Amino acid sequence: MYFAEGLTWEICIVGLSLTVFTLINLLTKPYKHKSDLLLCLWLLLLNIPLLQTALSHQGIDSPAFNLYTDPMLTLLHGPILYWYVRILVSSEDAKILKSDLLHLIPFVLFYLLYISMDHPHSMRPSIGSPDIAIGSAGEGEVMSLFRPLMVHFGLINGLVFVVYSIVTIYALVQHQKTITEIFSQNDNEISLKWLYTLPATFAALVLLNFMNENVLESAPVIDPLTFHMMSFLSFIILLCFFGVKQKPVFFLRKPSFENKIESETPIENSDANDNDLSDEAIARVIEDMQAYMRRGKPFINPDFSVYSLAEALNIPRRNLSQVLNSRLSKNFYQYVNEFRIDEVKALLQDPNHAKSTILDIAFRCGFKSKSSFNSLFKQYCDVTPSQYRKKVRQG
Structure with missing residues (x-):
């Protein structure tokens, strides 16, 4: 006792x-x-x-x-x-x-x-x-x-x-x-x-x-x-x-721009419903979005969010989400991480990064977690990152 x-x-x-x-x-x-x-x-x-x-x-x-x-x-x-x-x-x-x-x-x-x-x-x-x-x-x-x-x-x-x-x-x-x-x-x-x-x-x-x-x-x-x-x-x-280290998920992550742009009239649409964009408007959004992602590579920022992309393209976030879901059949998480995986693959093939570890390359491309990187890479490429690098070196 x-x-x-x-x-x-x-x-x-x-x-x-x-x-x-x-x-x-x-x-x-x-x-x-x-x-x-x-x-x-x-x-x-x-x-x-x-x-x-x-x-x-x-x-x-x-x-x-x-x-x-x-x-x-x-x-x-x-x-x-x-x-x-x-x-x-x-x-x-x-x-x-x-x-x-x-x-x-x-x-x-x-x-x-x-x-x-x-x-x-x-x-x-x-x-x-x-x-x-x-x-x-x-x-x-x-x-x-x-x-x-x-x-x-x-x-x-x-x-x-x-x-x-x-x-x-x-x-x-x-x-x-x-x-x-x-x-x-x-x-x-x-x-x-x-x-x-x-x-x-x-x-x-x-x-x-x-x-x-x-x-x-x-x-x-x-x-x-x-x-x-x-x-x-x-x-x-x-x-x-x-x-002690937990912050509200959306607090301070949503730019003030979002509050402004959401209150403005959305970009051109074909119906009375503001969430339905015309085919022409959707094609323009996709073109601008793809160009911005390839040119600016904003995805290397680990904290890159849909609000940041909407601000860069100057369109309401809800319109951007509509384009991703309805036309590309992807959510924002999938869309951005596909670019990150492609960037990782490019660096793994680059002789200048032959001595860099796979994890260093992953972090450089915007990933924050080793486990999520390995899981996504295997999901998109059907092989692990180490298997991909080995295949590149052998080929």
Whole structure:
């Protein structure tokens, strides 16, 4: 038991220390976006159980602090996950709407219910005892009706987070489709694939916790309280490692030109629908686009986006996307990376670059990731980059 208490204390200190360092990093940034502030709030909420446990380990027990920072706060994690993702994938400056307050209803109801009840001791998991102990023989009949809700709070809290996880995953899937029309890269900061680890981590921890406390109830591998603190620490590590460097996907990537050009009349079109260009206009856009890509080679810039191309051609982004999708049957990501692959092939055939490594050539042509480069090269050329270079040298 002493070992378990010591390990729990160390976990709490690691989580609290890591959070303090991350908060300082986020709050001292020259520009703080709403997503940064929301991330700070999320980290503070995740650290409350760690702080309570650390204080208890030192013999400091404040019933008032434990009461008003009760476990009902965990009902906020689902809404915060959803809001955080929505802010990151929003193409405009995301705002908190009145309808967003509806997401707080479960938390408010459970929170008010909890602080209105008697509490023999705080809600802390332990071997051989329920996760929650509330109520007394003298509590009112009305309050006693709600006791089953509180007893099964862990299950309810888990279901709430699962629902928000599903909504969040759907938003991320839709985001994957959007970014291929906008960006020429698909790195972690743009794709937000790291956010999938949050629901996945939650599911894994719930399963392991269930096995530890129920399947192995007679001899649990890990003390339940220690396991719960490890669970909170897992989320803290993920958010601190990825969240501190995460920027809103579209923020500061959309030129001011875009706001201006989108409000102007689109280039010549044949129908009343502004999104339908005439054949002549489409042919002109394709000709200008191909010439610009070959002459200027803007694709060697890893951050080259559809907004940059639209600005260079002086046409609205929506018209450019229409041309790519309807006439070339490609999204922006595919279109740009075909030019990058062709440039890589040209340099691999160039004797002046015979001593350059394949990776150096790939980075010079605009790729940022070795894995994405190898995957795209194999997709377009049916051979790996090294096989292609070998074939060129042999031929």
